[in-house]
Amino acid sequence: AQSVTQLDSQVPVFEEAPVELRCNYSSSVSVYLFWYVQYPNQGLQLLLKYLSGSTLVKGINGFEAEFNKSQTSFHLRKPSVHISDTAEYFCAVKGSNYKLTFGKGTLLTVNP
Amino acid sequence: DADVTQTPRNRITKTGKRIMLECSQTKGHDRMYWYRQDPGLGLRLIYYSFDVKDINKGEISDGYSVSRQAQAKFSLSLESAIPNQTALYFCATSDSGLAGVYEQYFGPGTRLTVT
Numbered sequence: 001a002q003s004v005t006q007l008d009s010q011v012p013v014f015e016e017a018p019v020e021l022r023c024n025y026s027s028s029v030s031v032y033l034f035w036y037v038q039y040p041n042q043g044l045q046l047l048l049k050y051l052s053g054s055t056l057v058k059g060i061n062g063f064e065a066e067f068n069k070s071q072t073s074f075h076l077r078k079p080s081v082h083i084s085d086t087a088e089y090f091c092a093v094k095g096s097n098y099k100l101t102f103g104k105g106t107l108l109t110v111n112p
Numbered sequence: 113d114a115d116v117t118q119t120p121r122n123r124i125t126k127t128g129k130r131i132m133l134e135c136s137q138t139k140g141h142d143r144m145y146w147y148r149q150d151p152g153l154g155l156r157l158i159y160y161s162f163d164v165k166d167i168n169k170g171e172i173s174d175g176y177s178v179s180r181q182a183q184a185k186f187s188l189s190l191e192s193a194i195p196n197q198t199a200l201y202f203c204a205t206s207d208s209g210l211a212g213v214y215e216q217y218f219g220p221g222t223r224l225t226v227t
Contacts, residue, residue: 043218
């Protein structure tokens with residue numbers, strides 16, 4: 001069975017600081033990994049995805065993530081965050097029968 | 113106009129009442145999903161449908177039922193609402209391509225409170 005662990009439930013940072021949101025996964029099948037973002041009072045939207053190829057994946061809004069097979073991780077990073085990046089971030093892995101398994105989320109709060 | 117719409121956006125209902133949440137999409141996707149979101153628990157899949165005649169239970173289907181009225185419409189019903197069904201409910205859609213199926217497009221959510 002597939003599972004996702006997001007290691008931090010909340011991450012507070014100051015504006016223009018770098019940030020890393022951590023995600024570990026387990027999967028017994030080929031690995032497809034995703035980060036979704038949920039802005040306040042909105043649904044989720046896809047930030048980036050890893051399907052195959054380069055282990056460094058670039059997404060929208062300056063975010064990137066690195067797939068590390070040996071450490072079963074897919075951490076999300078941004079070198080300099082903005083107030084508008086305040087949101088909840090969800091890591092997800094492809095599950096059985098074309099479903100996604102989501103982590104419990106990390107709330108990123110960017111303070112001025 | 114939004115690609116995935118949900119109605120109502122907010123609903124307060126009483127224990128024991130039947131309630132229906134509706135989802136419509138204009139993306140032309142075959143696959144539709146219903147999730148619930150609870151604080152600290154992430155998203156959990158209630159039901160999913162790969163086409164009009166293919167409906168499947170997710171990990172937490174007890175107490176819920178669904179209807180796929182058309183390719184573009186997927187409704188979630190609570191036959192007899194109970195307080196622990198208070199949550200934020202999301203509808204999502206995806207393409208049927210091998211990789212595209214995992215890129216899900218979410219509606220804005222319905223906040224349901226059962227008193």
